[in-house]
Amino acid sequence: MNIFVCVKQVPDTETKVQPNADGTFIETTSIKWIMNPYDEFAVEQALLVKADNPGSTVTLVRVGGVKDTEALRTALAMGADDAVLVEADDNLDSYTIAKALKGGIEKAGKQPDIIFAGKQGIDDDALQVPQVLAQMLDLPAVSVIVGYEKSGENISVKREIEGGALEVYEVSTPCVLATNKGINTPRYASLPGIMKAKRKPMQQLTLADVGVSEDDKRLKYSDFKLPPEKPPGKKFDATDEAKQQEVVAEVVKLLREEAKVL
Amino acid sequence: MNFKLSTEQLEMREMAMKFAKNEMIPKAQEYDEKEIFPENEFKKAWELGLVNTCIPAEFGGAGFTALDSVVIGEALAYGCMGMNTSFMANDLALLPIVIAGTSEQKEKFLRPFTEEFKIAAFCLTEPGNGSDAAGIKTTIKDGGDHWILNGSKMWITNASKAHQFVVYGTMDPNLKHKGLCAVVVPSDLEGIVMGKKEEKMGHRSSDTRSIQFENVKVPKENMLGKPGEAWSIAMKTLDHSRPLVASSAVGGSQRALDCVKEYSKQRSQFGVPISKHQAIQFMIADIAMKTEASRLLVHKAAWLLDNGERNTEVASYAKAFAADSCMQNTTDAVQIYGGYGYSKEYPVEKLMRDAKLIQIYEGTSQIQRLVIAREVLGK
Amino acid sequence: MAKVLVFSEVSKDKVKPVTLEILGKAAGQDVDVAVFGDLSDEQVKVLGDYGAKKVHKLKGDNLDKYSAEGYSNALKGFIESQGYDYVFSGATAIGKDMMPRLATQFDAGLASDVVNFIFEGDNFSATRPLFAGKCLAKVEIQGPKPHFVSVRPNALGMPETPAGGSAEAADASVEAGNIRAAIKEIIASASEKADLTEANIIISGGRAMKNSENFSILHECAEVIGATVGASRAAVDSGYASPDMQVGQTGKTVSPSLYIACGISGAIQHLAGMRTSKVIVAINTDPDAPIFTKADYGIVGDLFKIVPILTEELKKIQN
Numbered sequence: 001m002n003i004f005v006c007v008k009q010v011p012d013t014e015t016k017v018q019p020n021a022d023g024t025f026i027e028t029t030s031i032k033w034i035m036n037p038y039d040e041f042a043v044e045q046a047l048l049v050k051a052d053n054p055g056s057t058v059t060l061v062r063v064g065g066v067k068d069t070e071a072l073r074t075a076l077a078m079g080a081d082d083a084v085l086v087e088a089d090d091n092l093d094s095y096t097i098a099k100a101l102k103g104g105i106e107k108a109g110k111q112p113d114i115i116f117a118g119k120q121g122i123d124d125d126a127l128q129v130p131q132v133l134a135q136m137l138d139l140p141a142v143s144v145i146v147g148y149e150k151s152g153e154n155i156s157v158k159r160e161i162e163g164g165a166l167e168v169y170e171v172s173t174p175c176v177l178a179t180n181k182g183i184n185t186p187r188y189a190s191l192p193g194i195m196k197a198k199r200k201p202m203q204q205l206t207l208a209d210v211g212v213s214e215d216d217k218r219l220k221y222s223d224f225k226l227p228p229e230k231p232p233g234k235k236f237d238a239t240d241e242a243k244q245q246e247v248v249a250e251v252v253k254l255l256r257e258e259a260k261v262l
Numbered sequence: 263m264n265f266k267l268s269t270e271q272l273e274m275r276e277m278a279m280k281f282a283k284n285e286m287i288p289k290a291q292e293y294d295e296k297e298i299f300p301e302n303e304f305k306k307a308w309e310l311g312l313v314n315t316c317i318p319a320e321f322g323g324a325g326f327t328a329l330d331s332v333v334i335g336e337a338l339a340y341g342c343m344g345m346n347t348s349f350m351a352n353d354l355a356l357l358p359i360v361i362a363g364t365s366e367q368k369e370k371f372l373r374p375f376t377e378e379f380k381i382a383a384f385c386l387t388e389p390g391n392g393s394d395a396a397g398i399k400t401t402i403k404d405g406g407d408h409w410i411l412n413g414s415k416m417w418i419t420n421a422s423k424a425h426q427f428v429v430y431g432t433m434d435p436n437l438k439h440k441g442l443c444a445v446v447v448p449s450d451l452e453g454i455v456m457g458k459k460e461e462k463m464g465h466r467s468s469d470t471r472s473i474q475f476e477n478v479k480v481p482k483e484n485m486l487g488k489p490g491e492a493w494s495i496a497m498k499t500l501d502h503s504r505p506l507v508a509s510s511a512v513g514g515s516q517r518a519l520d521c522v523k524e525y526s527k528q529r530s531q532f533g534v535p536i537s538k539h540q541a542i543q544f545m546i547a548d549i550a551m552k553t554e555a556s557r558l559l560v561h562k563a564a565w566l567l568d569n570g571e572r573n574t575e576v577a578s579y580a581k582a583f584a585a586d587s588c589m590q591n592t593t594d595a596v597q598i599y600g601g602y603g604y605s606k607e608y609p610v611e612k613l614m615r616d617a618k619l620i621q622i623y624e625g626t627s628q629i630q631r632l633v634i635a636r637e638v639l640g641k
Numbered sequence: 642m643a644k645v646l647v648f649s650e651v652s653k654d655k656v657k658p659v660t661l662e663i664l665g666k667a668a669g670q671d672v673d674v675a676v677f678g679d680l681s682d683e684q685v686k687v688l689g690d691y692g693a694k695k696v697h698k699l700k701g702d703n704l705d706k707y708s709a710e711g712y713s714n715a716l717k718g719f720i721e722s723q724g725y726d727y728v729f730s731g732a733t734a735i736g737k738d739m740m741p742r743l744a745t746q747f748d749a750g751l752a753s754d755v756v757n758f759i760f761e762g763d764n765f766s767a768t769r770p771l772f773a774g775k776c777l778a779k780v781e782i783q784g785p786k787p788h789f790v791s792v793r794p795n796a797l798g799m800p801e802t803p804a805g806g807s808a809e810a811a812d813a814s815v816e817a818g819n820i821r822a823a824i825k826e827i828i829a830s831a832s833e834k835a836d837l838t839e840a841n842i843i844i845s846g847g848r849a850m851k852n853s854e855n856f857s858i859l860h861e862c863a864e865v866i867g868a869t870v871g872a873s874r875a876a877v878d879s880g881y882a883s884p885d886m887q888v889g890q891t892g893k894t895v896s897p898s899l900y901i902a903c904g905i906s907g908a909i910q911h912l913a914g915m916r917t918s919k920v921i922v923a924i925n926t927d928p929d930a931p932i933f934t935k936a937d938y939g940i941v942g943d944l945f946k947i948v949p950i951l952t953e954e955l956k957k958i959q960n
Contacts, residue, residue, distance in 0.1 A: 011772070013773070015772075017772045017775040017776050019776060026772070026776065070273075073269075073273060074273070077273070077277075093750065094741065094751070094753075095744075095745070095748075095750055095751075095784075098745075122772070122773060123771065123772060124771050125754065125770065125771060125772075126753050126754070127737045127741070127753060128740075128741035128744075128751060128753055129741075130741075131709060131738060131739075131741040131742040131745070132741045132742070132745045134742065135713070135741075135742045135746060136745060139821075140709075140710060140820075140821035140822035141709060141742070141822065142709075142822050143737075143738055144734070144738075156825070158828070161734040161735075162733065162734050163830050163867075164830035164835070165827060165828065165829050165830045166827070166828040166830075167707075167824045167826075167827050167828075168824065168825050168826045168827070168828065169822050169823060169824055169825065170822070170823055170825050171821065171822040172821045172822075175821070175822065188277060188280065188281060188310050189273075189277050190309070190311045191274055191277065191310060191311030191312060191324060191334075192311045193311075194270060194273045194274055194277060195270065195324065198270065215784075216784075217783065217784070218749065218750025218751075218782060218783060218784045219750050219752060219780050219781070219782060219783070220780065220781045220782075220783055221778045221780055222778065222779050222781075223778060223779040224771075224776055224777070224778045225776060225777055225778070226775075226776055226777075227770070227774065227775070227776065227777055230937065231937075233933065233934070233935075233936050233937050233938065233939060234937070234938055234939070235928070235933060235936075235939040235940075235941065236938070236939065236940050236941065237928075237941050237942075238940050238941060238942030238946075238947055239926075239941060239942055239943075241946065244942060244946055244947060244950055245950055247940060247942070248940070248947060248950045248951050248954050249954050251922065251938050251940060252951070252954040252955060254938060255899065255920065255922070255938070256795075256958060257798060259899075259919075259920045259937065259938075260795055260796065261842070261898045261899040261919060261920045262866065262899070262955075262958065528909065528912065528913065528916070529909060602909065602910075607890050607891050607910060608890065
């Protein structure tokens, strides 16, 4: 089987996010880059499928900057076989990324059987690329998957929806599958794996090589800013029995409308 | 001059830290309290290539440099100095073989550690001889077609878990340094008697015991080098093992630093987070400085080894400075946490208890100073 | 005035509230709503009240169950036949899955999971959170029309008063096309509560709970909002709650959207376990309890009186 995994490199979750000077993005000068956590589950799932299907290969595809290559190196160290890197900025929109990924997959020269991806990038939280890519490739896709099983010639996957319920899908291959946390436990890259990773083939392409241009840009971001400060805590006196109902109703209303957690 | 770690070293450190945080830290408190040997974590670390870092590539090892080893060691010690003592003891016990073994001995005694999860232990110290290592009384006598090993060893890490020992003994106590021999002893030989597990202040998950060797018949081919050469083997081993043990103190210091950074921002007193009080700030600054200085000494000691230069003096700087700093840093960490630091609910009291041993083993801080003075004044 | 289509999911015969939120914000544009299958006249009236001009009931084979391919193929055909400038949906599980596919059918851009939007003359822009909400940015869509937008439920808020109006309903025939990923069965979520470390809402009890039986009032409240029940170390040490419920330095570290601390003083050990909660509510009789310095909403009062009232109020908003 030819298994592909789309990986993204994102700022570490602990990063202190600051809008840059002109509000066009965040400050990236002292960012620690990591593999998108949801993609780790995708890489692990690809490796599990590879183990089940001897003779398979796992090819990584990434669209992003070449200065830092943590995401690909970690995934190669985990056991992926080779990688395609399409050089681009790290803040493209989903449509452009998907188109570049499609181009990268095509340049790899292998017909994909399964394309894994994480369900979302923790940078833009767009949750678009898997279905966009699938539509561009004219393939079926299931996202937010937490279970994977063979089902004859097809694949049976469990997709998580609201309220923790699960939809069980039957998908034909080739297909795109986007993983959620909990589908597996990603392995550590072993130290020997880390040493081997640098010798694994990595094809480097430009956006032009994969037919992507400025015209493909679909979203324009501006005016990056920090969310408004949390208002100072509000304290309500509910010692008077007569007022208790009113106080609680008010707090529930605030939780709903102000804090938006209900 | 380049102070940067290579990309691979950064990745290895990243991965080892992930292991330390996810596998070691969650268990450290419990293993310390209940004196549980970290069998699972040791095995997992072995599977990931984090232990036995001294084994050369030609004998199945990873072929890591000394700098690689100390980077990994620091990260594992960050997770738990006690568990790391068990992991590190493998390297301490395999290094003499790496340094003085013949090809056949390396094949026979090193390679199995790369193919299967095995534990090793290093036996030098005796009840009556610690710092005065040259005066050890365990005897290794010529028994014709085997060596006969007799004696009593003390404070042996991994004692009852080890598959293989390296034991130092003497042909004749009167010969002092010149009588020393080192033999590789498989743990299944007859006559090896384990003492009871010592109950210790810290590194409590480590299996530490006395071992009696009673007329143990050791195959002739298991001696490292010739009889009387073991002192020089031991000295060369220390050049490698002192930086490694020192890196463990750096890991402990770093952990103390990360703890106090977080706590001092959460805890408030006199209306502000205590991180705003100068007394606390000064302690934190000292912890930070000493941690980085320790790290640099450890890295230099390793770098000298990797570049074929004599590192004995700097290895002693690293061991003494890192261990003493770790003791001070972890003590300050408890101080910064105040009453909560004294409680087992918080992780810093364990760090302080663990730090103490590093000033004692692998050459006390006092012995290190003797070595340093000799080096410095000798010039 | 832009020609807008709002795709609406229907749940238990009612349109999902996010549809009405979108209609409220899109007031002033020429807005249609599309649903799959049938919709009661009463619901059509509601949509009209909130500003929809037409309600299209899309019908075709293989559309009774959701599929990304089926829904997007069907909507593509419908949208093409009508010529909309903008297509909206709630960013529900279905919306998040289907809209990217649908937008790509038009090679168009999608601004997903926006928390606000505005039509200013010919211009449209939205606000979306990035980096797990650590920052917000303005987003504009460029390229071929229609432009697609999915809106986070509960972010806009329901409009104050419906715009008032009436909607025409009509059936429309659509084609699901080839479906290669199909739902075979749906597994309802187990009634087991989420693990504390994964829970989205947590309600915890402290020493003031007085005994383990009293925790039942917390469980009742939790049941209503799908929360998990936790406890402080004091409660666990006193035997009022089991150790696996403990939140704090020696217990679990949790990070829910909402943490309700009942009769918990807020000592540093407890805070260590829950301080990264998005919103903290505290209920305590002691107005000087340290927890009030960390709470977003503090209620000074007896938890035995307050919590049951809270349970009732929460039941009301569920309906």
